[in-house]
Amino acid sequence: MTCKLPAVIDAGVAAGHPATTAAGIEILADGGSAADAAVAAALASCVAETVMTGLLGGGHAIYYDSATRRAHNLDCFVAVPGLGGESGDLELTHLEVPFGEEVVHYAVGPASCAVPGLPAGLVALWEAHGRLPWPRLVEPSLRLAADGVEFPPAHAACLAMLAPVMTMNEGAAIYSPGGELLAAGERLEQPGLVAALGALAEDPSSVYAGSIGAQLLALSNERGGLLTQADLDGYAAVWSEPVAVPYLRLELLTRAGLSHVPETVRRLPRLAGLDESERALVLVDVLEAPSAGGGDTTNLVVVDADGNACVLTSSLGLGSGDFLPGLDLHLNSMLGEADLVRRRLEPGTRMDSMMAPTLAFGGDGLVLAAGAAGGTRLRTALLLVLAGVLDEGVSAEDAVARPRFHPAPEVVNAEPGVDERALATLEAQGRTVRRWPAQHHYFGGVSLVSRSGAAGDPRRNGAAASLR
Numbered sequence: 408m409t410c411k412l413p414a415v416i417d418a419g420v421a422a423g424h425p426a427t428t429a430a431g432i433e434i435l436a437d438g439g440s441a442a443d444a445a446v447a448a449a450l451a452s453c454v455a456e457t458v459m460t461g462l463l464g465g466g467h468a469i470y471y472d473s474a475t476r477r478a479h480n481l482d483c484f485v486a487v488p489g490l491g492g493e494s495g496d497l498e499l500t501h502l503e504v505p506f507g508e509e510v511v512h513y514a515v516g517p518a519s520c521a522v523p524g525l526p527a528g529l530v531a532l533w534e535a536h537g538r539l540p541w542p543r544l545v546e547p548s549l550r551l552a553a554d555g556v557e558f559p560p561a562h563a564a565c566l567a568m569l570a571p572v573m574t575m576n577e578g579a580a581i582y583s584p585g586g587e588l589l590a591a592g593e594r595l596e597q598p599g600l601v602a603a604l605g606a607l608a609e610d611p612s613s614v615y616a617g618s619i620g621a622q623l624l625a626l627s628n629e630r631g632g633l634l635t636q637a638d639l640d641g642y643a644a645v646w647s648e649p650v651a652v653p654y655l656r657l658e659l660l661t662r663a664g665l666s667h668v669p670e671t672v673r674r675l676p677r678l679a680g681l682d683e684s685e686r687a688l689v690l691v692d693v694l695e696a697p698s699a700g701g702g703d704t705t706n707l708v709v710v711d712a713d714g715n716a717c718v719l720t721s722s723l724g725l726g727s728g729d730f731l732p733g734l735d736l737h738l739n740s741m742l743g744e745a746d747l748v749r750r751r752l753e754p755g756t757r758m759d760s761m762m763a764p765t766l767a768f769g770g771d772g773l774v775l776a777a778g779a780a781g782g783t784r785l786r787t788a789l790l791l792v793l794a795g796v797l798d799e800g801v802s803a804e805d806a807v808a809r810p811r812f813h814p815a816p817e818v819v820n821a822e823p824g825v826d827e828r829a830l831a832t833l834e835a836q837g838r839t840v841r842r843w844p845a846q847h848h849y850f851g852g853v854s855l856v857s858r859s860g861a862a863g864d865p866r867r868n869g870a871a872a873s874l875r
Contacts, residue, residue: 429451480649561866566582599732774857
């Protein structure tokens with residue numbers, strides 16, 4: 408029997424690390440809006456989840472204002488650098504990195520760093536929808552930076568794969584103290600972030616017009632990066648209208664882009680009533696995606712007591728391997744992300760992104776707020792979970808935790824627990840199936856707050872909590 412769902416969503420937070428979730432809940436409990444809590448949680452993620460994201464990266468968000476019943480997208484993704492500078496070929500360091508069962512090509516180095524957008528996006532969220540003073544929103548992340556934060560198993564596994572970049576320069580002192588890679592359960596210590604976040608608390612524009620921006624430009628100039636003062640001066644986060652897509656009897660609001668979420672939602676079949684084998688086979692056909700690439704990303708979701716909602720996805724790419732000395736801020740590597748470079752890069756323009764923060768509405772209001780990390784697997788992870796909750800009636804926690812598959816042209820990747828009859832059928836049809844030995848962050852990281860509960864992705868050691 409299906410239980411009757413509540414008419415409204417409980418206020419809560421879901422994110423990629425327990426400390427990120429706790430920061431959001433703290434701000435909600437202090438009377439903050441969904442925007443306030445999202446800003447605080449995002450800043451906390453820039454301390455607790457630095458193998459996935461960072462302050463010098465970029466992101467996309469969607470915000471729903473319950474008073475006006477309007478939702479808007481916020482583009483704070485990275486921009487192409489080089490305004491007022493000399494053009495030339497990018498001098499990148501090329502690496503082959505084992506990514507679970509895949510070997511992925513990365514290009515890093517200072518010239519891979521695009522213009523950061525996340526700091527401007529957080530300020531834009533706060534200015535448009537915040538209630539609490541800006542310094543209050545920085546407090547949880549400042550405490551984390553001062554105290555250190557527990558390094559969870561999924562992050563340790565990610566670090567082990569990405570060690571050649573994360574320990575390339577200044578990162579060695581952070582991620583391999585004493586010459587040994589940080590292990591699960593140890594404390595991630597980044598004392599420089601105290602100074603960085605302190606500067607941000609005093610001056611929200613410090614990444615663009617203050618002390619952090621000055622150090623970023625100095626390092627970029629010293630090491631052959633492309634950033635200019637004109638890049639920082641010209642950057643602005645941009646609000647826009649979301650893309651509306653009908654799904655079942657609901658309306659999804661999301662964004663267009665490389666994820667192709669709107670187009671794919673329109674092709675989703677009905678899943679209610681299908682067995683596991685039928686479900687897997689029909690979804691493989693709909694969700695087949697380009698070959699897998701890397702990239703590290705995180706996502707957070709907040710709903711406040713007034714029904715406002717915010718979904719924010721952010722990333723550094725892999726990270727360039729360069730850190731601002733004394734501040735422990737990792738430069739992004741977006742110009743080296745082959746999956747994102749689909750057109751000529753013109754200075755000042757936004758780079759493309761697969762991010763797709765999403766809201767679902769029924770006739771009686773907000774039903775679900777969700778987003779995902781995962782590069783080319785982002786769309787698959789997000790839509791498997793959305794369809795599970797909205798069509799199949801699975802709880803948020805079960806939909807996020809259940810086994811995932813990701814169909815690419817060359818191979819169908821499958822976690823343990825994906826229906827074996829379906830996988831055998833795919834092999835009989837001539838498809839190659841790669842059976843992964845365990846759940847893996849390759850299959851994305853979904854955060855979700857909905858009427859059926861809230862969930863953070865176990866593949867990222869994510870967490871969710873409600874405001875009680």
